[in-house]
Amino acid sequence: xxxxxxxxxxxxxxxxxxxxxxxxxxxxxxxxxxxxxxxxxxxxxxxxxxxxxxxxxxxxxxxxxxxxxxxxxxxxxxxxxxxxxxxxxxxxxxxxxxxxxxxxxxxxxxxxxxxxxxxxxxxxxxxxxxxxxxxxxxxxxxxxxxxxxxxxxxxxxxxxxxxxxxxxxxxxxxxxxxxxxxxxxxxxxxxxxxxxxxxxxxxxxxxxxxxxxxxxxxxxxxxxxxxxxxxxxxxxxxxxxxxxxxxxxxxxxxxxxxxxxxxxxxxxxxxxxxxxxxxxxxxxxxxxxxxxxxxx
Amino acid sequence: xxxxxxxxxxxxxxxxxxxxxxxxxxxxxxxxxxxxxxxxxxxxxxxxxxxxxxxxxxxxxxxxxxxxxxxxxxxxxxxxxxxxxxxxxxxxxxxxxxxxxxxxxxxxxxxxxxxxxxxxxxxxxxxxxxxxxxxxxxxxxxxxxxxxxxxxxxxxxxxxxxxxxxxxxxxxxxxxxxxxxxxxxxxxxxxxxxxxxxxxxxxxxxxxx
Numbered sequence: 001x002x003x004x005x006x007x008x009x010x011x012x013x014x015x016x017x018x019x020x021x022x023x024x025x026x027x028x029x030x031x032x033x034x035x036x037x038x039x040x041x042x043x044x045x046x047x048x049x050x051x052x053x054x055x056x057x058x059x060x061x062x063x064x065x066x067x068x069x070x071x072x073x074x075x076x077x078x079x080x081x082x083x084x085x086x087x088x089x090x091x092x093x094x095x096x097x098x099x100x101x102x103x104x105x106x107x108x109x110x111x112x113x114x115x116x117x118x119x120x121x122x123x124x125x126x127x128x129x130x131x132x133x134x135x136x137x138x139x140x141x142x143x144x145x146x147x148x149x150x151x152x153x154x155x156x157x158x159x160x161x162x163x164x165x166x167x168x169x170x171x172x173x174x175x176x177x178x179x180x181x182x183x184x185x186x187x188x189x190x191x192x193x194x195x196x197x198x199x200x201x202x203x204x205x206x207x208x209x210x211x212x213x214x215x216x217x218x219x220x221x222x223x224x225x226x227x228x229x230x231x232x233x234x235x236x237x238x239x240x241x242x243x244x245x246x247x248x249x250x251x252x253x254x255x256x257x258x259x260x261x262x263x264x265x266x267x268x269x270x271x272x273x274x275x276x277x278x279x280x281x282x283x284x285x286x287x288x289x290x291x292x293x294x295x296x
Numbered sequence: 297x298x299x300x301x302x303x304x305x306x307x308x309x310x311x312x313x314x315x316x317x318x319x320x321x322x323x324x325x326x327x328x329x330x331x332x333x334x335x336x337x338x339x340x341x342x343x344x345x346x347x348x349x350x351x352x353x354x355x356x357x358x359x360x361x362x363x364x365x366x367x368x369x370x371x372x373x374x375x376x377x378x379x380x381x382x383x384x385x386x387x388x389x390x391x392x393x394x395x396x397x398x399x400x401x402x403x404x405x406x407x408x409x410x411x412x413x414x415x416x417x418x419x420x421x422x423x424x425x426x427x428x429x430x431x432x433x434x435x436x437x438x439x440x441x442x443x444x445x446x447x448x449x450x451x452x453x454x455x456x457x458x459x460x461x462x463x464x465x466x467x468x469x470x471x472x473x474x475x476x477x478x479x480x481x482x483x484x485x486x487x488x489x490x491x492x493x494x495x496x497x498x499x500x501x502x503x504x505x
Binding site: 159 | 323326327330331336375376380383385414415416423429431432500501502
């Protein structure tokens with residue numbers, strides 16, 4: 001019980017609570033059962049109305065007695081069963097922590113069979129089950145759509161399209177699972193200040209023309225082979241290990257126009273995919289992998 | 297007999313009656329409030345709870361200024377649905393460096409207490425500047441001015457940290473001296489994103505709920 005008060009305050013609470021309860025008990029007794037509570041005392045000199053009406057000459061109403069007695073009995077019972085009297089944790093040993101973790105455990109157990117079934121099912125079978133795929137697409141809408149869009153086609157020249165086959169971190173089930181679990185952190189450096197100003201334009205020309213057949217003769221190739229080849233490869237094929245995208249296709253995450261390509265080179269790109277290992281359970285991750293790698 | 301004479305004494309002596317009323321009405325507070333003020337668990341940081349960095353503290357002030365807590369709570373309640381959606385429920389010791397805490401009471405938007413790491417910094421930026429560019433159905437207002445205002449303009453950071461230090465936050469003198477330098481060159485948007493990216497990160501999700 002980490003949240004219980006210390007010894008002194010525990011005693012303080014107990015004493016004050018029990019003394020108050022005793023005082024209330026005494027009050028009830030003195031009002032209803034004291035032997036001669038309302039004997040007229042001439043010397044009191046109290047005001048008298050309507051001939052015989054003076055303070056204390058009628059008994060307190062009984063509904064009031066039952067109300068206060070009931071409330072007192074209830075609170076004493078409550079303090080015996082539940083935590084409340086200082087550090088006494090109550091005869092039921094109830095705690096909020098335990099209540100939540102028990103309920104959570106019950107909840108988890110309830111779904112355990114379904115989760116185990118999902119984990120034991122092959123990706124192909126998951127992909128051909130429309131029920132499982134519906135669940136996966138709802139999961140995608142909840143967890144992924146904020147960045148990748150409701151239809152998974154990417155957003156804003158910043159969050160990748162997941163409906164094509166050009167995946168910078170790899171599109172196989174293993175690679176997608178790795179991406180989901182650990183996240184990804186791209187690290188294209190900013191080349192302004194490293195690549196000479198005069199070489200930037202030829203480099204952009206070359207990068208944009210890389211899929212062409214005679215591009216090897218272009219002046220930008222020398223610059224490319226100095227700075228870019230390590231990640232993007234000799235032919236611009238890219239490298240999923242570094243998340244370096246292929247530069248040969250028409251697929252440009254950050255935009256394929258001259259200005260965007262130039263901006264990518266000079267300022268760098270450091271896209272981040274958050275890790276979902278702690279946010280989703282294994283079955284949810286498997287469903288998402290199945291959904292993301294399905295034939296479209 | 298005794299009951300009646302005590303009654304008489306109380307009723308005829310105003311000072312004693314006032315004193316008696318004060319004693320009776322104070323009992324609830326003496327039992328319920330006073331011990332809590334001395335309860336260790338409310339002053340002990342949970343998990344890796346740290347005082348806010350200069351940048352995060354500035355971000356927090358922007359969060360307060362823009363009224364984020366009017367629509368977003370920062371308390372995951374101990375209920376299954378909330379634990380499942382947001383993560384571990386909020387612990388009291390996570391708020392020891394929150395003055396004031398920003399629990400909020402109304403969720404027009406989602407709870408933000410376990411926001412850390414859910415989205416990338418880039419996403420937070422575009423989302424704060426134009427929420428509907430990433431979430432078409434969002435009703436959150438846009439905060440485009442954050443991009444242009446310098447973070448150092450949000451009050452005197454050293455003064456704030458000194459006041460918090462006096463209230464018991466363990467800032468070192470070096471941290472306070474380095475604060476203005478840390479804010480240099482940052483915009484309000486940077487500071488707010490830094491604040492959002494550390495929200496609720498002190499409790500590990502492994503130990504959920």
